[in-house]
Amino acid sequence: MISLAGRDIRHAWARFVLTGLGLGLLIGVTLTMAGVYRGMVDDGRVLLDNSGADLWVVQRDTQGPYAEPSSVRDDLYRSVQALPGVADAASVTYLTMQVQADGREFRAMVVGIDASRPGAPGWPPRLVAGRHIAQAHDEAVVDAAAGLLPGQVLHLRGEPYTVVGQSRRTVSSGGDPMVFIPLRDAQQAQFQRDDDAVDQDRRRLDASTRDAPAAVREALAGAQLAHPFVNAVLVRVQPGVAPDAVAADVRRWLRHEAHTREAMEEILIGKLIATSARQIALFLVILAVVSAAIVAFIIYTMTLGKLREIAVLKLIGTRDRTIGWMILQQSLLLGAVGFASGRIVAGAWAPAFPKFVLLVPEDSALGLVLVLVICALASLVSIHAALRVDPADAIGG
Amino acid sequence: MDDGIRIEGLGKTYGQGDTAVEALRGVDMRVAPGEVVGLVGPSGSGKSTLLKCLGAVIEPTRGRMWLGGQPIYDDGWKVADLRALRRDRIGFVFQAPHLIPFLDVLDNVALLPMLAGMPNAEARRRARELLEALDVGHRAAASPSHLSGGEQQRVAIARALANHPPVILADEPTAPLDGERALGVVRLLNEMAARYRTAVIVVTHDEKIIPTFKRLYQIRGGITSEVAGSGARATG
Numbered sequence: 001m002i003s004l005a006g007r008d009i010r011h012a013w014a015r016f017v018l019t020g021l022g023l024g025l026l027i028g029v030t031l032t033m034a035g036v037y038r039g040m041v042d043d044g045r046v047l048l049d050n051s052g053a054d055l056w057v058v059q060r061d062t063q064g065p066y067a068e069p070s071s072v073r074d075d076l077y078r079s080v081q082a083l084p085g086v087a088d089a090a091s092v093t094y095l096t097m098q099v100q101a102d103g104r105e106f107r108a109m110v111v112g113i114d115a116s117r118p119g120a121p122g123w124p125p126r127l128v129a130g131r132h133i134a135q136a137h138d139e140a141v142v143d144a145a146a147g148l149l150p151g152q153v154l155h156l157r158g159e160p161y162t163v164v165g166q167s168r169r170t171v172s173s174g175g176d177p178m179v180f181i182p183l184r185d186a187q188q189a190q191f192q193r194d195d196d197a198v199d200q201d202r203r204r205l206d207a208s209t210r211d212a213p214a215a216v217r218e219a220l221a222g223a224q225l226a227h228p229f230v231n232a233v234l235v236r237v238q239p240g241v242a243p244d245a246v247a248a249d250v251r252r253w254l255r256h257e258a259h260t261r262e263a264m265e266e267i268l269i270g271k272l273i274a275t276s277a278r279q280i281a282l283f284l285v286i287l288a289v290v291s292a293a294i295v296a297f298i299i300y301t302m303t304l305g306k307l308r309e310i311a312v313l314k315l316i317g318t319r320d321r322t323i324g325w326m327i328l329q330q331s332l333l334l335g336a337v338g339f340a341s342g343r344i345v346a347g348a349w350a351p352a353f354p355k356f357v358l359l360v361p362e363d364s365a366l367g368l369v370l371v372l373v374i375c376a377l378a379s380l381v382s383i384h385a386a387l388r389v390d391p392a393d394a395i396g397g
Numbered sequence: 398m399d400d401g402i403r404i405e406g407l408g409k410t411y412g413q414g415d416t417a418v419e420a421l422r423g424v425d426m427r428v429a430p431g432e433v434v435g436l437v438g439p440s441g442s443g444k445s446t447l448l449k450c451l452g453a454v455i456e457p458t459r460g461r462m463w464l465g466g467q468p469i470y471d472d473g474w475k476v477a478d479l480r481a482l483r484r485d486r487i488g489f490v491f492q493a494p495h496l497i498p499f500l501d502v503l504d505n506v507a508l509l510p511m512l513a514g515m516p517n518a519e520a521r522r523r524a525r526e527l528l529e530a531l532d533v534g535h536r537a538a539a540s541p542s543h544l545s546g547g548e549q550q551r552v553a554i555a556r557a558l559a560n561h562p563p564v565i566l567a568d569e570p571t572a573p574l575d576g577e578r579a580l581g582v583v584r585l586l587n588e589m590a591a592r593y594r595t596a597v598i599v600v601t602h603d604e605k606i607i608p609t610f611k612r613l614y615q616i617r618g619g620i621t622s623e624v625a626g627s628g629a630r631a632t633g
Contacts, residue, residue, distance in 0.1 A: 001511050002504055011499035011540075312495045315454065316556075317484020317512055391483075392454040394495060395445065395568055 004313075004322070005329035008306070019298055020334055024341025026294065027371060030287040031346040032353075034363045037280045039356035044173040044268035048261060053121045053234035054243045056259045057089075057250050063259070065094050065231040066173055067267045072256060074187065077233045083249050085241035090120035091230040093186040096172060099146070099179055101154035106146060108179045109172035110156060112186020112230070115139075121234030124180050130165035136182050141165040143177035154179065157189050173268050175355035183230070191227035198224075288374065295338075296378035299331045303382040307389055315391035324383045328376060335375030339368050400466050401429045401596030402451070402564045407460030407470075408619075409446050420446040421457070422619035428596035428612075430563065433587050435610035436600045436621075443619040444600050445568075451598065452487055452566050453479045465563035484512055488557030488565035488595070490586075492572045494549035496541035502528065502552050503537040509559040520559075527555040530592070531585060547578045551585065558589055565590070567599040576605050583609050 009016045047066065056065065057072065057080055064070025072091075080089040093112035098105050113122040115133045123132065124141050130150030133139045140161040142148045152163045161181055170178040181189075193201075201224050209217045235258070237246050247258035259267065303310075310323055343364055350357035409421040420443045428434050438444050449455040451462070453469070453476070462470040464486055469476050476482045483489075496505045506524035511517060528534040531551040536544055544552065550570060557565045567586065571579035583599070583606045590597045601607065614621045 002500075002508070002517065004499075007504070008499040308495065309497050309499075312491075312497065314480075315452070315483060315489060316509055317480050319480065319512075322512075390454075392449050394489070394491060395448055395452065395454065 001322075003329070004326040005333065008326070009330060009333060016330075016334065017337065020337030021341050023291070023294065023298070023334065023338030024345060026287065026291050027338050027342025027367070028345035028349070029342075030284060030291065031342055031359060031363065031367055032350065032357060033280055033283050033287065034367065035346065035350055035357040035359045036353070036355065037277055038358035038360055038363065039175070040173070040273045040276060041269050042358045043171050043175050043356055044273065045265070046169050046171065047173050048264055048268065050125050050170050050178075051092075051122055051234055052125060052236060054237045054261060055235035055247055055250070056264055057233040057235055057254070058231070058257050058259065060255060060257050062257060063267050063271070064257075065092070066264075067272050070231050071229045072231070072233060074183070074228045074230045076230075076254070076256065079254055080233050080235055080250065083246060083253070085237050085246045085249075086235055087238045088121060088236040089233050090114045090117065090122050091183060091232075092122040092234050093183065093190055093231045094172075095186065095190045095231075096174075096176060097156065097189075099154050099156060101146075101148055102152060107176050108142075108146060109174075109176050110179045110181060110186060110189065112183040112190070113180055115182035115184075121236050124165070124167040124170050124178070126167065127165045128168045130163070132165055133180065133182060134164070137185055138162060139164045139182065141167055141180040143170045143179070144168045145171065145177040146179065156181070156185075157192075159185070159189070161185070169356075171356065173272055187227050187230065191229060288370065291371070292374040292378050295331065295335065295375050296381050298334065299327065299375075299379050299382045300385065302330065303327055303386055307386075308394070310386050310389045311391055311393040314389060315394040320387050323386050327383050327386055328379050331375040331379035331382070332372055335371045336368075339371045343367075400563065400594070401427070401432065402465075402598070403427045403463040404451070405461045407447070407450060407462065408458050409443075409450055409455070410458045420619055421450065421460075424460070424616070424619070424621045426598075426614055426621055428564070428598055430594040430596055431591045432612070433583070433590050433597040433599060433610065435607055435613040436598055436616060437602070437607060437613060438616035442616045444616055446619075447616060447621075448566055448568055448598075448600055451564075452489065453482050484509060485560050486562045486564070488560070488562040490550070490553050490557045490565060490567040490570045492569035494541070494546075494553040496549055496552055496556070498541055500541075501537070502533065502539050502541060502544065505541060505552060506555045506559050509556060513560055524555065524559060527558055528552070530589070531555050546573055547581065550574065550578075550582055554582070554585055554589060558593055558595065561593055561595075563594075563596060565595055565597045567597060569601055569603070570599060571601065571603045571606055579603055579605050580609065582606075 058064040058070035059072055062068045062070045074091045077089040077091045080086055095110045097110055099108045114120045115136050118132060133141055138161055140163050142163050144166050148163045150163050153160050205220055237243050243260045247260055250256055250258035346359055404424055404426040407421055407424040411418045411420055424447055450457045459472055503521055503524050506527055507520040510520035510523055528537055531554060533548050533551045536548060541549060571582050586597050613624050615624050
């Protein structure tokens with residue numbers, strides 16, 4: 001038996017292909033939305049991966065440093081290093097801010113790292129150009145997405161930093177490129193106050209400590225100018241040591257919160273991007289419904305255009321299941337063409353998106369199955385219409 | 398005689414009660430294998446209803462029908478699968494050829510044997526023979542839309558004959574054709590009827606071809622009557 005669906009498609013292949021391409025654009029948008037979600041999740045994971053940490057020690061009762069503000073003393077890392085099972089620990093600051101460079105401005109996550117200890121937790125894992133930070137001040141390593149090359153200068157709160165290296169896929173959970181600078185500079189950028197604020201604080205201190213001994217007043221004035229805080233201490237545990245055990249020690253002995261990698265993933269992916277994920281999921285549902293409606297409409301229109309032929313086919317003895325199979329095959333093939341073109345266009349335009357769009361094979365496979373299921377369901381209306389055609393219509397009268 | 402089609406007292410009533418319309422009120426017909434008869438009648442006389450009953454598309458209300466010597470209706474269908482009955486034992490030729498536009502000429506004809514379960518190669522061989530017999534074998538690979546009206550009607554006749562049915566029902570087969578082509582179609586129907594021993598009933602209004610039938614039935618008010626046919630011009 002010949003394939004009626006195949007012959008019909010071959011007969012009007014240009015219309016069929018163009019219809020499939022149109023559907024493909026819609027499917028491409030759907031796949032891209034899924035890719036945006038995957039990209040957000042991946043951004044969160046690479047953020048954790050790039051930190052090189054097994055534990056994040058943060059202010060007690062906070063889910064910092066990415067989801068909530070956290071402030072801990074910058075010498076806390078020494079106490080952490082002393083705990084059993086800890087291989088290394090380093091202070092780190094995170095601050096999302098506007099960066100000026102090359103006559104433009106972009107949003108970045110500025111990361112303060114301990115510049116004196118290469119390879120300490122928090123350092124960018126690998127560079128694609130230039131070198132790591134080698135001085136205690138005024139150098140920066142930037143993510144390639146920022147579009148800055150070694151030798152260029154960027155400004156943070158008016159302070160110039162020379163770009164010495166370029167990293168890749170070092171982004172925040174929001175997809176903003178990271179700018180790594182020395183910890184002291186980062187602390188200053190995060191906590192420094194302007195001169196007027198310092199002057200007013202000094203006046204207030206003078207007024208309230210007028211009767212205090214000079215040594216006390218001097219100590220208080222010094223404390224006012226200092227900003228010995230960081231957002232977190234990143235901890236790398238020794239091989240074979242359970243991070244949970246170290247985290248328990250941190251909570252018990254240092255009275256700080258310590259999040260393991262699993263806990264941070266839950267915070268980043270389960271909480272931080274949960275609303276965005278629900279938003280995207282709703283978009284996906286809407287797009288799936290719209291796709292189904294469009295496929296149903298296209299197949300229905302194609303079927304309506306063949307009612308006379310269907311009546312003739314039924315009159316000359318074609319079985320209902322043969323006619324139904326013809327429509328179903330066309331619908332599935334339309335879906336396959338649409339999916340293939342949609343996957344291609346999604347892959348083509350994904351790099352143009354400002355945030356990372358991750359198209360994973362699992363999503364593509366699931367998407368193909370869903371498209372085929374939607375096409376099959378959408379064809380039911382057309383099959384119903386075709387099966388209702390009276391073979392007597394072919395005779396007329 | 399019994400190998401063709403025979404109808405006795407066929408009736409068809411649409412609706413019930415006060416709104417009932419009696420479209421056929423006792424049709425009697427006999428068409429022998431190899432014979433071509435005409436069926437004429439004014440609009441609303443019941444021609445289309447009779448054709449649909451004969452074509453097993455609608456169910457008569459009463460009467461009896463035999464096809465190829467076998468009863469197919471006796472106050473109820475005697476055949477379980479009407480679709481298979483239409484496919485295997487009734488050929489249809491329509492006013493417009495109604496060829497399937499997405500199949501080429503050869504497969505338009507071969508489709509019926511294929512639907513009946515014949516292997517594709519054999520079905521195409523049979524289709525090619527029929528097309529050759531109808532003088533359109535050279536258009537076998539063409540799309541129906543590339544054929545002239547006369548060629549399309551020849552292909553439609555070939556399709557009707559594809560499963561070698563005992564009867565062909567032709568509904569105004571010459572309506573879109575001019576005089577010479579119309580007569581040519583009737584000539585072909587006669588030749589094919591004789592060659593394949595098929596009974597052919599031609600429903601027509603076409604004054605050009607009515608004189609060509611040896612036997613002619615007239616239907617009026619849902620009742621058929623046989624009227625004298627002259628019949629030699631096209632068949633002879």
